[in-house]
Every structure is written in C-alpha cells, then in structure tokens.
Amino acid sequence: MTLAAGRPYLAIPGPSVMPDAVLQAMHRPAPNIYEGAIVDMVRAMIPDLTAVAGTNNKVAIYIANGHGAWEASLSNIASAGEKVLVCITGRFGNGWAEMAEGLGIVADRLDFGKTDGIDAARLEEALRADTNHDYKAVLFSHVDTATSLLNDPRVLRKALDAAGHPALLMADCIASMGCEEFRMDDWGVDVALTGSQKGLMVPPGLSFVFVSPKAEAVRHAMPRVSRYWDWVPRLDAEFFYQFFGGTAPTHHLYGLRAALDLLHGEGMENVWKRHDTLARAIWAACEAWGSGNGALRMNVQDPALRSHAVTALSLGGKDAARLRAWVAENAGVTLGIGLGMETPEDPRGEGYFRIGHMGHLNAHMVLGMLGTVQAGMQAIGVPYGPGALDAAAAITAV
Ligand SMILES: *Cc1c(COP(=O)(O)O)cnc(C)c1O
Numbered sequence: 001m002t003l004a005a006g007r008p009y010l011a012i013p014g015p016s017v018m019p020d021a022v023l024q025a026m027h028r029p030a031p032n033i034y035e036g037a038i039v040d041m042v043r044a045m046i047p048d049l050t051a052v053a054g055t056n057n058k059v060a061i062y063i064a065n066g067h068g069a070w071e072a073s074l075s076n077i078a079s080a081g082e083k084v085l086v087c088i089t090g091r092f093g094n095g096w097a098e099m100a101e102g103l104g105i106v107a108d109r110l111d112f113g114k115t116d117g118i119d120a121a122r123l124e125e126a127l128r129a130d131t132n133h134d135y136k137a138v139l140f141s142h143v144d145t146a147t148s149l150l151n152d153p154r155v156l157r158k159a160l161d162a163a164g165h166p167a168l169l170m171a172d173c174i175a176s177m178g179c180e181e182f183r184m185d186d187w188g189v190d191v192a193l194t195g196s197q198k199g200l201m202v203p204p205g206l207s208f209v210f211v212s213p214k215a216e217a218v219r220h221a222m223p224r225v226s227r228y229w230d231w232v233p234r235l236d237a238e239f240f241y242q243f244f245g246g247t248a249p250t251h252h253l254y255g256l257r258a259a260l261d262l263l264h265g266e267g268m269e270n271v272w273k274r275h276d277t278l279a280r281a282i283w284a285a286c287e288a289w290g291s292g293n294g295a296l297r298m299n300v301q302d303p304a305l306r307s308h309a310v311t312a313l314s315l316g317g318k319d320a321a322r323l324r325a326w327v328a329e330n331a332g333v334t335l336g337i338g339l340g341m342e343t344p345e346d347p348r349g350e351g352y353f354r355i356g357h358m359g360h361l362n363a364h365m366v367l368g369m370l371g372t373v374q375a376g377m378q379a380i381g382v383p384y385g386p387g388a389l390d391a392a393a394a395i396t397a398v
Pocket of ligand 1: 014065066067068092141143144145172173174175195204
C-alpha cells in the first residue's frame with residue numbers, strides 16, 4: 001500500500017506549485033507572434049507585472065531563468081575590471097558574486113554568515129571606506145533561499161544614504177517576489193530582479209529585471225553591453241513587445257497573464273498577508289517540534305529575519321535526508337534539500353532540509369504538509385516535541 005497517490009505537493013523553494021489556471025492558459029495552439037492578440041496582451045500586462053514589484057519603473061523580460069537575470073542585471077551596470085559589493089547571507093549571494101566574476105567584474109564580498117542577516121553598520125563602514133566610490137552597485141538577496149534569511153531593503157538603503165555612496169542598490173527578489181512585501185520605488189531599490197517559477201507560479205524560463213531611471217543612466221554610460229543582455233531594447237515597449245529580441249516565449253506569457261490575474265484578483269496586500277500567516281503557522285509547528293528533546297531547529301531564530309516563502313531547518317545527522325525520502329515515497333510531499341549548509345561533520349548537508357511555502361499555497365496544503373512531516377518524523381523515529389499541529393491550526397484559525 002502507498003498513501004502517496006492523489007495530488008502531490010512540491011514543497012520545495014522553486015519551482016513552486018503551478019495553478020491549474022496557469023497550466024490551462026498555456027494549453028493552446030501556437031499564436032502569431034508578429035501582430036494581434038499576444039502583442040496586445042503583453043502590452044497590457046506590463047503594468048500588472050510592475051505592480052507586483054511596487055514600481056512605476058520599466059521592466060526588461062528575458063527568456064532565461066534566475067541565473068540569466070543575475071547576468072543581465074550585472075551586464076548593464078558594470079564592465080570587466082569595475083567593482084561591486086556583494087552582501088552574502090547564504091548560497092545565493094555567492095552565486096550572484098560568482099556571476100559577476102565570470103564577467104570580469106571585481107566582486108568584493110561582505111559575508112554575514114548564515115543566521116543573522118545583514119549588519120547595516122558593517123555595510124555602511126565598507127561603503128565609507130570606498131572613498132573613490134569605486135563600487136558601482138551593492139548586491140543582496142531579498143530572501144536567501146538557502147538560509148531562508150529575509151533582508152530588509154530599507155536597511156540597506158539607509159546604509160547607502162548614511163555613507164553618502166552613489167552605488168546602485170540591486171535586489172535579488174527571485175525567491176521573494178509575489179510572496180514578501182516589496183516596494184521598489186518607496187524603498188529606494190535601483191534594480192530588482194526575479195524569475196517566473198517561484199512566487200509568480202509560472203514554469204521556469206522567464207526572468208524580469210526592473211530598472212530605475214538611475215540604473216538606466218548607469219547603463220547609458222557603459223561603453224558596450226552584450227547584445228542579448230542589453231536591457232535598452234527590452235525596456236522600449238514599442239520595439240520590444242512586438243519583437244522580443246527574437247521569438248517571444250508565447251506560452252509562458254499566457255501563463256504569466258493568468259498568474260497576474262490570480263495575484264491581482266486576490267490583491268498584493270492579501271497575497272503578502274497569506275504568505276505571512278502560513279509562514280507563521282509553519283514556524284509555530286517547528287518551534288513546538290523542537291521543544292523538549294525534539295531534534296528539529298529552524299535555521300533563523302529571529303522571526304523578523306525569517307522569510308515568508310521558504311524555511312530552512314536542521315534535523316541533525318542524516319535524518320533530514322531520511323525524512324525527505326519518507327514523505328516523498330509515502331505521502332506525496334516533496335521537501336527541499338539543504339543548500340549551502342555543508343559542514344565538516346555533515347559534508348553533504350544531509351542534516352538540513354527546506355520547506356518551500358511560496359506562491360500557489362493555501363491553509364490546507366500547509367496543514368497537510370505539516371501533518372505529513374510529523375508522520376515522517378514518527379516513521380523514521382526522530383524525537384519531536386508536542387503540540388505542533390495544534391499550534392499551526394491556532395494560527396490559521398485567526
Ligand atoms: C532560485 C533562486 C535563484 C536562481 O534562480 P534560477 O531560476 O534557478 O536560476 C537565485 N536567487 C534566489 C534568491 C533564488 O531563490
């Protein structure tokens with residue numbers, strides 16, 4: 001017998017669960033890309049897309065995953081030999097820094113560890129020390145998906161302003177957009193980027209770079225930018241929505257239209273509140289499981305620094321790997337692997353796992369997933385504290 005038949009829940013931090021409305025919108029014949037409905041649809045869709053980022057800025061769309069957006073954003077603001085400052089709070093900040101180095105950009109790293117988030121005073125100090133203003137940008141992950149740390153963009157903006165440094169503030173919002181409150185314009189973020197497959201609930205393959213006028217000016221001062229990544233033609237609505245720099249990603253665009261309808265039908269404030277409430281239900285369960293002689297620990301202790309889209313957890317030994325295997329095989333839930341959490345004692349990071357709780361997600365999915373995790377801990381014989389499901393239900397009940 002198996003209890004895994006039925007609708008599966010892919011509880012990893014991206015790709016996320018795709019809504020039926022998105023899948024159905026994509027299930028259609030190929031359209032004419034040169035004129036007609038799809039061109040009009042894209043033009044009309046842009047304000048709905050920028051509204052998700054809380055911006056009146058322009059957006060460049062790429063047929064790429066998040067790594068593409070990383071490279072796109074860097075290619076437009078710095079040349080080989082120029083410098084950026086990267087705030088690292090887990091695996092993903094390092095990934096962006098490595099992308100910069102691949103372009104010959106010098107990426108100075110400020111590593112803040114895996115549990116405490118960005119120290120604004122240290123950032124300010126590093127910016128003040130850059131008296132020549134060599135740093136063209138400060139890069140950070142809004143949510144680092146490996147550690148599940150949430151970094152408040154306003155804190156970084158303040159540090160830049162306090163240091164009087166003109167660098168662009170660039171936010172990786174791949175794990176956060178459509179999940180966490182984000183207001184690009186109000187919060188003074190100069191470049192924000194995301195991908196289609198996390199909070200936006202569309203298959204992987206599209207990415208988006210939102211560009212402020214200040215960042216546009218930096219691009220215009222560049223001697224050259226590689227043709228594919230150059231955001232100038234992509235920011236030009238009249239050119240781009242008709243031509244897309246090549247064949248338009250037709251079916252992804254239909255899917256995105258359906259996803260934006262879902263987000264704005266619910267309202268962005270409500271979308272953020274839903275993620276907040278469901279995240280708190282997960283944290284309450286995790287705290288209860290970790291009480292007494294429970295083995296489970298959340299990676300981030302301070303709730304103000306926790307992502308509402310992903311939670312990184314440790315279970316010790318190789319028990320996280322055993323738990324993931326049990327819930328996948330026996331209950332139809334796929335949990336995320338630990339990422340960037342390797343230690344000498346645990347060289348493959350098998351003591352860690354992650355729960356993705358982003359995008360198309362409701363209370364019954366979260367409560368079902370939590371019940372399943374508890375069943376899994378019971379089955380593999382891991383000790384856990386009492387009251388987790390009660391605590392999660394109490395949060396969803398208010
Ligand atoms: C998923 C993710 C990426 C990488 O995106 P890909 O689409 O896998 O290339 C980068 N940064 C963050 C914060 C992410 O969550």
